[in-house]
Each structure stands twice: as C-alpha cells, then as structure tokens.
Amino acid sequence: MIRSTSKKQKEVEKIDAKKRLSEMIDAYQNLIxxxxxxxxxxxxxxxxxxxxxxxxxxxNLDKIExxxxxxxxxxxxxxxxxxxxxxxGRRMTYLEDEQLDLQASDRRDPAxxxxxxxxxxxxxxxxxxxxSPYDKIAYEHFCLEKSAIEIAGEKGLNLKTVQxxxxxxxxxxxxxxxxxxxxxxx
Numbered sequence: 377m378i379r380s381t382s383k384k385q386k387e388v389e390k391i392d393a394k395k396r397l398s399e400m401i402d403a404y405q406n407l408i409x410x411x412x413x414x415x416x417x418x419x420x421x422x423x424x425x426x427x428x429x430x431x432x433x434x435x436n437l438d439k440i441e442x443x444x445x446x447x448x449x450x451x452x453x454x455x456x457x458x459x460x461x462x463x464x465g466r467r468m469t470y471l472e473d474e475q476l477d478l479q480a481s482d483r484r485d486p487a488x489x490x491x492x493x494x495x496x497x498x499x500x501x502x503x504x505x506x507x508s509p510y511d512k513i514a515y516e517h518f519c520l521e522k523s524a525i526e527i528a529g530e531k532g533l534n535l536k537t538v539q540x541x542x543x544x545x546x547x548x549x550x551x552x553x554x555x556x557x558x559x560x561x562x
Contacts, residue, residue, distance in 0.1 A: 397434050400445060405430075407446075408453045415457030425460060429453040502552050506545055513538060514545035 408429050413422035429452050433440065440448050496519065503514035516522045522530075528538040 393434065393437050396437060397430065400433060400449065401430055404446060404449050408449055411450060411453045412457055415454070416460065421460065425453065425456050428456055432456075499549075502549055503545070505552070506548050510541055510545040510548060513541040514549065517542050517545070518549070 405426065409422055409426045412425040412429070413419070416422050416425065429449060432452055433445075433449060500515060500519045503518055504511050506514055513527060516527050517524070524535060524538045524542055527533070527542075528535045531538070
C-alpha cells in the first residue's frame, strides 16, 4: 500500500512539474528567445538555446523558487549563450581559398620585416632612455602595446596618473625623435 501511494505521489509531482514548466514556457518563452537571439544573432541557434534553457529549468524545477524563476531563466539563458559563443565550434572558420588569400596578404618583404624589427628596437631603446617612471610606462604602452587601464591595474596605480605619464612620455619621445631627425637632415 505504501508503494502505491509513493508511486501516485511521484506521478502527481511529474504532472505538477510539467504544468509548471508549461506555465514558465508560456510566460517567458519570448523573453528567453529574445535574450538568446540578442547574444547569437542567429534564429536557429537562439531557438536551440531557448529550448536548452527550458530543459535545464525542467531538470532543476525543485531548486527554482517561483518568485525568482524569471531571473533564473534569464541568467541561465545568458550563460548558455556565453558558453555557446566561447565554444570551439563557434569560432570562425575559413574556406581554403580565403585562408590562402589571408596567408598571401600576410607575407611581407624580408626588408620590411627587418625594418619593422629595427624600428621596434629603436623605440624600445628610446623608451628605456627616459627618466623614471616614464621609461617603464612608455615601454609597456608603446612597445608592449598595453592600455593605460592594464598598466594601472598591474602596477596598482591611479588610472589618471598612468594616463598623464603616458602623455608626458609621448612628448619626451617626440622630442628625442625630432632631435634625431634634425641630426640626420643636417
């Protein structure tokens, strides 16, 4: 007798779960689809991710509080879209001809490569010749191509301080290059 009661109870719970899921789909299907479409810009992918979101909701119905189900669905859909966009299958792939064209356009003249290397070395040397703290800031910004925000975060400095130091370092480098240019012209 006890077994039949628990079996009936499970059947009732399944019916309640299906009913609740159906209510959630009716209430939030368009919202979840629009979130997925916003992130993917693809009709079919957005449909798939919407379906995956509701499938995950069905698996976790007992954990989702009714008053927060909208928030839970939106967050889950957003996470699924982010995961989709990061996935390896989503990365851009090129056709063979396009790939060959890209490789051909990347090929540079060896003289050009040497010239770029020399220019980078001269820039690094000029940056390192500046007085402290401008030498390190200039090297990281102009040679390593770090943003002011990255430098400030790494060094634990105020962003405005780093921006000012980059500005002053740029002015110092311009003066150095002007002097060097005048010597070459003379």
